[in-house]
Amino acid sequence: xxxxxxxxxxxxxxxxxxxxxxxxxxxxxxxxxPPALEMPANQKQCVAPTDYMLTSHMKLLMDxxxxxVRDNNWKYTSFNGKVYQKRFSxxxxxxxxxxxxxxxxxxxxxxxxxxxxxxxxxPALVKGxxx
Amino acid sequence: xxxxxxxxxxxxxxxxAYGGGQLADTRYLLGIVLxxxxxxxxxxxxxxxxxxxxxxxxxxxIPTTCGQQKTLPWIxxxxxxxxxxxxxxxxxxxxxxxxxxxxxxxxxxxxxxxxRLLYTENKWLWLGALAFHWSLLVILLRHLRLFxxxxxxxxxxxxxxxxxxxxGAPQLLITDVVVVxxxxxxxxxxxxxxRLRYISLYTDYFALFLLLGxxxxxxxxxxxxxxxxxxxxxxxxxxxTFSPTLPAAVGPLFFVHLTLVSLLFAYFPYSKLMHxxxxxxxxxxNLANDSRxxxxxxxxxxxxxxxTYQEWEEEFHDKIKNSGxxxxxx
Ligand code: HEM
Numbered sequence: 352x353x354x355x356x357x358x359x360x361x362x363x364x365x366x367x368x369x370x371x372x373x374x375x376x377x378x379x380x381x382x383x384x385p386p387a388l389e390m391p392a393n394q395k396q397c398v399a400p401t402d403y404m405l406t407s408h409m410k411l412l413m414d415x416x417x418x419x420v421r422d423n424n425w426k427y428t429s430f431n432g433k434v435y436q437k438r439f440s441x442x443x444x445x446x447x448x449x450x451x452x453x454x455x456x457x458x459x460x461x462x463x464x465x466x467x468x469x470x471x472x473x474p475a476l477v478k479g480x481x482x
Numbered sequence: 483x484x485x486x487x488x489x490x491x492x493x494x495x496x497x498x499a500y501g502g503g504q505l506a507d508t509r510y511l512l513g514i515v516l517x518x519x520x521x522x523x524x525x526x527x528x529x530x531x532x533x534x535x536x537x538x539x540x541x542x543x544i545p546t547t548c549g550q551q552k553t554l555p556w557i558x559x560x561x562x563x564x565x566x567x568x569x570x571x572x573x574x575x576x577x578x579x580x581x582x583x584x585x586x587x588x589x590x591x592x593x594x595x596x597x598r599l600l601y602t603e604n605k606w607l608w609l610g611a612l613a614f615h616w617s618l619l620v621i622l623l624r625h626l627r628l629f630x631x632x633x634x635x636x637x638x639x640x641x642x643x644x645x646x647x648x649x650g651a652p653q654l655l656i657t658d659v660v661v662v663x664x665x666x667x668x669x670x671x672x673x674x675x676x677r678l679r680y681i682s683l684y685t686d687y688f689a690l691f692l693l694l695g696x697x698x699x700x701x702x703x704x705x706x707x708x709x710x711x712x713x714x715x716x717x718x719x720x721x722x723t724f725s726p727t728l729p730a731a732v733g734p735l736f737f738v739h740l741t742l743v744s745l746l747f748a749y750f751p752y753s754k755l756m757h758x759x760x761x762x763x764x765x766x767x768n769l770a771n772d773s774r775x776x777x778x779x780x781x782x783x784x785x786x787x788x789x790t791y792q793e794w795e796e797e798f799h800d801k802i803k804n805s806g807x808x809x810x811x812x
Binding site: 355358359361362365369371372373376377379381382385406409410412413456458459460461462463465466 | 525632710711720722727
């Protein structure tokens with residue numbers, strides 16, 4: 352009888368653990384509604400097609416960094432012919448807000464807070480400074 | 483030949499899921515119906531098997547030991563290798579489950595020139611198994627970020643450690659490298675060791691190929707053919723909050739990953755993978771070696787009709803007395 356208590360207790364613990372997402376989401380009233388991202392007000396188009404940006408913006412950033420820092424190539428010609436400076440804060444964050452755009456989405460999908468901000472600055476925090 | 487059939491089965495599933503990930507109807511089937519069916523099978527099947535085990539008889543008291551048993555107070559007993567109480571059993575179980583202690587003692591028998599039988603240490607299986615299982619656990623916990631909102635703090639913390647090499651973006655995760663290396667080693671072991679190849683079954687290969695398929699599609703999705711994680715999270719949250727949502731644009735690779743995962747969960751309770759639950763219920767491990775102090779009664783014992791000496795003496799009391807033989811009672 353005592354063994355049965357251990358076994359059923361263990362099984363119950365396992366089931367409670369496996370269903371953790373179900374009851375945790377019930378407690379926090381999670382919905383499938385993604386967070387509202389603040390889109391640039393006066394702009395229509397990102398530096399690359401939106402589909403690509405949505406999934407692969409981190410790759411673009413890495414390409415920019417490598418070609419800018421290593422090959423001294425600072426100009427990025429976008430798919431629609433516009434030319435951008437390969438600047439992290441200086442380009443992305445001129446249109447986008449870090450806190451209300453990048454961070455909101457990253458928090459939602461649980462992306463590791465990009466360590467880039469250890470060095471690169473959020474222009475919103477240094478009003479008037481040149482990026 | 484044995485590995486080929488499971489390989490083709492997995493490849494067929496991958497092909498079907500890849501195709502199915504492109505059509506609206508089959509997306510619903512693969513993205514919502516299949517995961518629910520799979521997780522229900524997993525939970526019910528797992529519980530069923532554990533309950534069946536709980537009710538099976540334990541005819542003998544059979545802990546396996548490899549240390550000095552507790553005897554006289556002045557002989558030092560090894561309380562972990564040969565546990566005599568609950569504390570010892572729990573410690574031994576914990577070490578077995580968390581560190582695979584018995585695999586650490588794995589040895590290998592070889593016939594050398596001579597012929598001479600040689601036993602050597604072989605820790606590779608232990609290392610490979612440990613690396614695989616721990617990586618898998620970390621990966622599963624990491625996936626919580628897709629199912630839980632807000633994301634628990636420990637999941638992010640775990641990933642910061644996992645990605646501390648800071649290679650590339652998205653950051654290279656150490657567990658991703660380790661899990662593939664470990665799975666490939668576990669597979670290679672079955673291919674290259676002749677004796678092991680002989681005893682390997684379809685199911686052994688099936689489990690390995692299935693896990694490799696899941697892990698490789700996951701890695702492809704993370705580093706190479708990116709999918710829209712926001713959409714994936716909507717789908718995943720929809721599943722666990724019972725409000726199924728099918729986001730418009732998630733790549734077909736995600737459906738391959740999800741289908742393989744569903745297959746794994748549905749297959750789990752019927753397969754050798756149930757060792758996850760079984761390890762806790764192994765009588766060779768979870769019993770204390772106290773059979774000299776505590777009587778273990780076999781539940782299968784047939785009620786045998788016995789006639790004891792006392793009863794016999796009583797029956798023939800007068801005859802024994804008359805013949806002058808000694809009586810125990812007097
Ligand atoms: C047995 C279960 C599973 C295993 C072993 C597994 C394994 C993996 C692995 C190794 C990766 C590579 C990236 C990483 O390590 O985080 C990955 C990524 C991924 N998995 Fe899974 N997975 C499982 C279940 C699931 C489920 C149920 C879902 C969906 C709801 C899912 C969705 C994803 C997604 C979207 C990615 C890409 C993550 C990214 O881009 O960062 N996985 N998986």
